[in-house]
Amino acid sequence: MILAMARAATTTDAFNAVAEPRRRQILDLLTHGERPVNDLVAEMRLPQPLVSKHLRVLREVGLVDVRDMGRQRVYCLNGQPLKPIHDWIRAYEASWSSRFNRLDEVLEELKDQELGDQKRGDKED
Amino acid sequence: MAATATSGTAVVTLPSDTQIQTTRELNAPKHLVYKAWTTPELIKRWWAGDHGVATVAEVDLRVGGTWRYAMTANQGFEVAFHGEFSEIVPNERIVSTDIFEGMPDGGAAVTTVTFTEEKGRTTLTILTQYPSREIRDMVIASGMEGGLQEALDDLEEVAISLN
Numbered sequence: 001m002i003l004a005m006a007r008a009a010t011t012t013d014a015f016n017a018v019a020e021p022r023r024r025q026i027l028d029l030l031t032h033g034e035r036p037v038n039d040l041v042a043e044m045r046l047p048q049p050l051v052s053k054h055l056r057v058l059r060e061v062g063l064v065d066v067r068d069m070g071r072q073r074v075y076c077l078n079g080q081p082l083k084p085i086h087d088w089i090r091a092y093e094a095s096w097s098s099r100f101n102r103l104d105e106v107l108e109e110l111k112d113q114e115l116g117d118q119k120r121g122d123k124e125d
Numbered sequence: 126m127a128a129t130a131t132s133g134t135a136v137v138t139l140p141s142d143t144q145i146q147t148t149r150e151l152n153a154p155k156h157l158v159y160k161a162w163t164t165p166e167l168i169k170r171w172w173a174g175d176h177g178v179a180t181v182a183e184v185d186l187r188v189g190g191t192w193r194y195a196m197t198a199n200q201g202f203e204v205a206f207h208g209e210f211s212e213i214v215p216n217e218r219i220v221s222t223d224i225f226e227g228m229p230d231g232g233a234a235v236t237t238v239t240f241t242e243e244k245g246r247t248t249l250t251i252l253t254q255y256p257s258r259e260i261r262d263m264v265i266a267s268g269m270e271g272g273l274q275e276a277l278d279d280l281e282e283v284a285i286s287l288n
Binding site: 015016019085088089092093094095096097098099100101102103104105106107108110111114 | 134135136137139142145147149151152153157158160161162167170171172173174175176258262265
């Protein structure tokens with residue numbers, strides 16, 4: 001039930017795709033520009049079928065695009081599907097920022113109080 | 126960026142597949158941050174942020190003790206969380222479960238709050254460990270459906286106020 005709900009939102013798909021460390025590694029490698037699949041295999045030191053499997057997942061959620069160049073398949077990064085995650089993190093940050101801004105106010109009061117207490121303590125000494 | 130700024134920006138990261146971490150620097154020593162974080166009447170003043178009005182803040186601050194916070198959200202509904210403390214090191218560290226009452230099937234997340242002081246300022250770190258990646262993703266998905274725009278508006282206000 002929970003699983004079904006989580007999967008229902010398309011925005012979590014790219015998120016799930018990048019949750020896998022090897023797939024993040026592929027995305028990192030592609031940030032420097034497009035790469036043929038053999039290149040990725042060599043760099044990652046993983047069996048080719050495994051790299052291809054990860055590339056397929058990334059393709060399905062649109063995080064990478066592929067084109068044929070002669071006999072080679074060349075992959076490139078497409079960051080657009082990550083935007084919802086980026087937006088969510090910004091929203092989550094903002095939600096906490098509004099709490100922290102109030103916490104700032106409370107803390108300023110507590111500091112003033114402590115300072116006041118210290119002054120009173122000094123007078124009593 | 127301004128040297129006079131008293132408050133930093135909240136920074137959210139996803140350290141692993143099942144975690145969300147939020148950090149924020151506060152311009153106060155850690156014993157005061159700890160006090161604001163654990164004293165019910167003070168919690169009520171900050172916990173709801175701009176999202177509503179805090180109505181409940183109950184804290185039985187001891188290992189095995191429970192906490193419960195509730196707010197009436199701006200949209201009129203009640204939002205409540207509760208949990209149980211499993212570790213308390215005063216002014217240093219609090220570990221507790223963290224259950225959203227609107228999602229009882231979601232299982233308990235575990236939240237670790239650490240207070241680190243340097244030169245009179247405190248870095249607050251809130252690390253939430255979810256029981257599974259699916260549940261963390263669901264928290265993220267629900268965060269996107271509700272309140273995204275509101276939160277972005279807040280962000281704008283915050284950005285303006287920092288100028």
